[in-house]
Amino acid sequence: MIYCSDGISWIKAQPDACVDLVLTDPPYDLPVVTQQGLLSHFRRISRHGAIVFAQPERPWPLPDQHGFWIKPISTKNTSRRYSRFVELIQVYACDVWNADRHWSQYTNVFMDLVDGDTDHPYEKPTTLIRRLILNHTSPGMTILDPFMGSGTIGVVAEVLGRGFIGLEQSPSIFNRAQMRIMGGLS
Numbered sequence: 001m002i003y004c005s006d007g008i009s010w011i012k013a014q015p016d017a018c019v020d021l022v023l024t025d026p027p028y029d030l031p032v033v034t035q036q037g038l039l040s041h042f043r044r045i046s047r048h049g050a051i052v053f054a055q056p057e058r059p060w061p062l063p064d065q066h067g068f069w070i071k072p073i074s075t076k077n078t079s080r081r082y083s084r085f086v087e088l089i090q091v092y093a094c095d096v097w098n099a100d101r102h103w104s105q106y107t108n109v110f111m112d113l114v115d116g117d118t119d120h121p122y123e124k125p126t127t128l129i130r131r132l133i134l135n136h137t138s139p140g141m142t143i144l145d146p147f148m149g150s151g152t153i154g155v156v157a158e159v160l161g162r163g164f165i166g167l168e169q170s171p172s173i174f175n176r177a178q179m180r181i182m183g184g185l186s
């Protein structure tokens with residue numbers, strides 16, 4: 001199920017323990033107080049924890065573990081600031097741990113390349129999302145992404161036989177995500 005709607009209001013209205021995992025890449029400019037409020041709702045509505053992407057300059061509060069997405073490419077830097085080649089993957093209370101995969105699947109450094117064909121500026125690599133979903137969910141579990149952008153998490157969840165609930169507030173971005181999720185990874 002995907003909705004063109006405000007993910008923050010939607011989450012607040014949901015009952016306890018209604019999804020299995022929150023896996024999300026929120027807008028980077030959320031104030032700390034909003035991050036804190038969202039985290040407490042993630043903990044309330046998710047049976048098996050949450051994974052949140054964040055920028056190093058704006059980390060979310062107190063995760064149990066950190067992953068790092070090292071982005072091997074960037075655009076030319078004209079900003080008089082250091083180019084950001086890393087994003088944080090913050091892990092909260094994830095108690096599903098599928099330990100039967102090759103050891104290389106459990107390193108906390110990810111170096112995947114963006115592989116989709118959308119023009120969303122913050123699209124994530126499907127291979128990275130696939131690794132997180134396979135490590136932290138089982139088939140049939142439901143994943144929530146309240147800030148789905150181009151729908152990368154939804155595409156991978158559907159292909160792997162997981163349920164998916166996604167929200168995106170921008171109608172044009174939502175339409176693109178909807179087409180992408182319906183088309184799968186092919």
Ligand SMILES: C[S@@+](CC[C@H](N)C(=O)[O-])C[C@H]1O[C@@H](n2cnc3c(N)ncnc32)[C@H](O)[C@@H]1O
Binds near residue numbers: 006025146151152
């Ligand atoms: C960092 S991007 C997500 C990118 C996504 N992971 C992908 O692979 O394309 C965050 C998205 O959240 C959307 N957004 C921002 N505030 C929102 C809100 N309150 N509710 C739903 N979507 C929101 C933005 O329009 C943006 O597309």
